[in-house]
Amino acid sequence: MNRPIGDVLDLQRKAFLRDGPPSLADRKAHLAALAGQVRKYRDPMGEAVSEDFGNRSRHETLLAETMATIMSLKHSGKHLASWMAPSNRPLNRLQHPFASARVHYQPLGVVGIMAPWNYPFQLSLVPVGQALAAGNRVMLKPSEFTPGVAALLARMLAEVFGEERVAVVESGPDVAAEFSRQKFDHLMFTGSTATGRRVMMAAAENLVPVTLELGGKSPVIVGGDYDLGKAAGSIALGKMLNAGQTCIAPDYAFVPAGKAESFGRALSDQIATMYPTLAANPDYTSIVADRHFERINGLIDDARAKGARIEQINPGGEELGNQRKIAPTLIFDPTDDMKVMQEEIFGPVLPVMTYGDLSEAIDYVNAHDRPLALYHFSNDASAQRRVIERTTAGGMTVNDTLLHVAVEELPFGGVGPSGIGAYHGEAGFRTFSHAKSVLKQSALNFGGALRPPFGSRLEKIAAMMIGK
Incomplete structure (x- = not known):
């Protein structure tokens, strides 16, 4: 044009x-x-x-x-x-x-x-x-x-x-x-x-x-009853598709207290299976532009400087060179003062948080901007119902990630800042x-009673409509 x-x-x-x-x-x-x-x-x-x-x-x-x-x-x-x-x-x-x-x-x-x-x-x-x-x-x-x-x-x-x-x-x-x-x-x-x-x-x-x-920061809540390996497989796919450059990608994960290390190992195993190499792997996508590449690396550096533990998943131990590829990265012990917990990540980086009771995770989600997507892994119907009813997000998938966006029968959209x-x-x-609303009037109607001069006929109609 x-x-x-x-x-x-x-x-x-x-x-x-x-x-x-x-x-x-x-x-x-x-x-x-x-x-x-x-x-x-x-x-x-x-x-x-x-x-x-x-x-x-x-x-x-x-x-x-x-x-x-x-x-x-x-x-x-x-x-x-x-x-x-x-x-x-x-x-x-x-x-x-x-x-x-x-x-x-x-x-x-x-x-x-x-x-x-x-x-x-x-x-x-x-x-x-x-x-x-x-x-x-x-x-x-x-x-x-x-x-x-x-x-x-x-x-x-x-x-x-x-x-x-x-x-x-x-x-x-x-x-x-x-x-x-x-x-x-x-x-x-x-x-x-x-x-x-x-x-x-x-x-x-x-x-x-x-x-x-x-977009926004789409959370994952993993229930204590759910198999970590199974959850990790779904989360790895949701996070790593397009190298995390997906508006509904999991942006941070909540796991039960004491399970962060086990979850990290399960996620590392799943990612290593999906991407045994990174540098020359055509399945592993690059970051779209230099400024986005630098921004994501800046989020990792900021988290490290503020006390987070950083774990990169690089199964082949490769140098990634200048391809704008970032190794999948887990951030443990993130805090809200870190930029990675304030900005939508849009890259292969996943902060891992822990919670004691499900209400803690729900309260944290509700204290922040409403996300575009929310994911909950649990076989407990009561827990599922609590998360569905007590959180507000654009859309939600239970026991998987991303898939609600592929269901054409469901509306897709955000809420609030998302x-x-x-x-x-x-x-x-x-x-x-x-x-467009269209009312087609019949030749038989009460129109005459609704026009001045008003009289007893209108009063009778009004009494019938209003009731006692």
Whole structure:
């Protein structure tokens, strides 16, 4: 896209008003075309991400980008007819004896989508697909940290959609700031909480409604009744996927008092099995950029300087060189004055904390910002119920990590500092739609009794409605 952002927005809005809402058949065709491009470019997608990261496991891209996007698009296509159907609502027949009430779901118009760098295809194309399913035009701003991905996205989308339907805006942070100030009908941003605040402030200038998918420190609580080795396997996968550069990755782990060492050994064993080597291992992903690499190392150094015990998991004892790879790192005895307990880590680093009673862990979680995700490992139904009911998080998986995000039937989103609004599946369709209430009045109605001059008839109706 070479023309100014505002010009493209005007182009799309005029096309939307000219053509009206697309039909069910058109929307399904848009989803199928998008899925076709993902299948066509599955190998170049893996290559583009890996080049932007320095090294990114092609299997991680296949799993978390290609498969996740296709599954989302297929789910939307399968259920779109029922989502689009007007929803009949029951009426109080004393008030409206012969009227009918419905909610019609209409496209908003032009949706702006600001995508992040960590899963740059999935977190671009899934929202694009859901906005198209809802009948909108879309402007997509990929992250400047993944320029190769942005160029490929522009190519993929241009081949099947005209600029009137889907446009890709490339370039850096200055363009992102301009993008967030546009008069979209809805703006979706995925990224850090700090940047999300700025995006929301910019959107507020034009009263643009926003969906913010942010992050935060997602806790893991391991129950005393749960097998440590089994928990460690799930936590290792959740933490190490994409080298921890996942918004719902476990950010710190709570284990029962006296079990920190055993948990550390179990986690080390699981990670060593998954990644017997690191330096030349194509499955072990690099940190996306120098500044993020330096930031994560700074968190480790700060924790060490403030008294934490640091344990790196490097099964081959390798020098990692200049590949921006950080060995999986456990931080024991962390304290709240350490930066690693204040910032979202977004890397292969896991602080390990202990608790005496489950209420201690719950109280700690509740004393901090509400997280995007929370994980609880326990076979005790009562303990599960306590954690579910007494904590607030965007989403939760019990006895595993990450998997709730892959269930299209569940809304995905944050709460408080971890986000505003939700998408995925029907929730995404609703997010990108306007629910218009429509009351259809009957020829037989009480309208005459509600107009002046008022008299005894209105008094009788009011007495019947109000009751004694």
